[in-house]
Each structure stands twice: as C-alpha cells, then as structure tokens.
Amino acid sequence: MSPKINPDLEIQANLLKDAIKTKFKAQERLILSEDPKLVKNDIVEYDKKLKISALDKFNNPGYACGSSFYKSEGDKTAHKAVGAVALYFVEKEIGPFLKAFGYTDFNDEEPQQIAEKCLEFGNIILEAFQQELSQKGYVSLLIQEPVCYRNGLPKGLDFSFDQYEKYEIHFLISGEKRLVAELTMTQLPKK
Numbered sequence: 001m002s003p004k005i006n007p008d009l010e011i012q013a014n015l016l017k018d019a020i021k022t023k024f025k026a027q028e029r030l031i032l033s034e035d036p037k038l039v040k041n042d043i044v045e046y047d048k049k050l051k052i053s054a055l056d057k058f059n060n061p062g063y064a065c066g067s068s069f070y071k072s073e074g075d076k077t078a079h080k081a082v083g084a085v086a087l088y089f090v091e092k093e094i095g096p097f098l099k100a101f102g103y104t105d106f107n108d109e110e111p112q113q114i115a116e117k118c119l120e121f122g123n124i125i126l127e128a129f130q131q132e133l134s135q136k137g138y139v140s141l142l143i144q145e146p147v148c149y150r151n152g153l154p155k156g157l158d159f160s161f162d163q164y165e166k167y168e169i170h171f172l173i174s175g176e177k178r179l180v181a182e183l184t185m186t187q188l189p190k191k
Contacts (some may be wrong), residue, residue: 004162006187013038013167013183019128020181029100033172043166043184049156054088057180061091063115065122065148068158069141076142081158083185085129087122090178097178111150119148138188160186
C-alpha cells in the first residue's frame with residue numbers, strides 16, 4: 001500500500017501531548033523539566049503490527065501500555081485500525097512516578113501490579129485523547145481494550161498500513177526521560 005500523508009498528524013500529536021500535560025498539571029509532585037518535544041520517526045512494523053518496545057525508548061527496562069483506534073466494530077474485528085497510541089514508562093523510579101498521580105495501592109516491586117497501575121494511567125490518557133479528537137471535530141473512534149506489559153507488547157498494536165510515520169512525545173522530569181507517548185494515525189474524516 002502506498003503511503004498517505006496525514007496532514008493532521010502533528011495536530012493530533014499535540015492533542016495527545018496536551019492530554020498528558022493536563023494529567024501532569026493535576027498533581028504537584030512531578031514537574032516537567034521542559035515542554036515535551038514532538039519527534040517524528042518512521043514506523044517499525046513487526047509481523048504486521050506496530051512494534052512496541054520500552055527497551056527501545058529508554059535503553060532500560062520499562063512498561064509499555066497501548067491501544068489501537070477503529071472507526072467501527074467491524075473494523076475492530078477485522079483489525080483495520082485507523083491509528084494507535086502507546087505509552088512507555090521507564091522502570092527506574094516507577095513507584096514514585098505512579099504514586100505522584102495517586103496510584104498508591106500497589107507493591108512497586110511486583111511487575112504485574114505495576115503494569116496494572118500503568119494501564120489505569122493509560123486508560124485515562126486514551127479516553128482524554130479520544131475526547132480531544134472528538135472536540136476538534138473528528139469522527140468518534142472506538143478504543144480497543146488497552147494492554148500493558150513489562151518491556152513491551154508481545155503482539156504489538158494494530159495500525160493503519162497506509163501510515164509510515166509516527167510521532168513520539170518525550171516527557172522529561174529532572175532532566176530524565178520518564179514517559180514517552182507514541183502516536184500514529186491515518187487521516188480522519190470530520191463529523
């Protein structure tokens with residue numbers, strides 16, 4: 001399939017960035033070192049899925065949480081996504097990071113419990129991003145049930161095969177990259 005340029009991809013990446021920044025502003029312990037930067041990269045595909053690896057983002061262990069977006073239930077069943085969002089959390093200092101956002105009822109030495117809290121954080125971001133898209137006049141999208149694992153998503157994420165580029169958004173705290181958001185999206189129709 002030949003690539004289709006999504007002229008709105010940067011706008012959509014900024015909507016995702018704003019949704020995450022709003023979450024940061026709602027707590028007082030963690031302060032961003034600088035305004036998050038958008039970085040455009042080529043999509044890395046593995047077995048017809050968007051490759052999701054926290055190790056690639058941090059060169060250290062981490063957690064990856066993500067979901068795909070669809071126009072309809074039929075598209076969801078057929079794995080015909082219009083886009084995908086992934087969030088990557090560096091494992092170093094993950095306990096204090098999550099606790100700053102109010103996730104306190106977990107053992108920060110237990111990977112499954114950490115993944116569950118990253119997933120809760122991710123769900124809030126995905127829903128906020130979906131609302132931002134809708135408020136900007138894009139058609140309503142369905143969100144696939146998000147997943148979260150340590151170091152990456154073994155099955156990757158569905159994405160639109162006409163897209164070859166994605167945006168990464170790096171969130172730095174005390175000068176260190178602690179969270180990365182990733183977005184790929186095909187051109188969406190307006191309502």
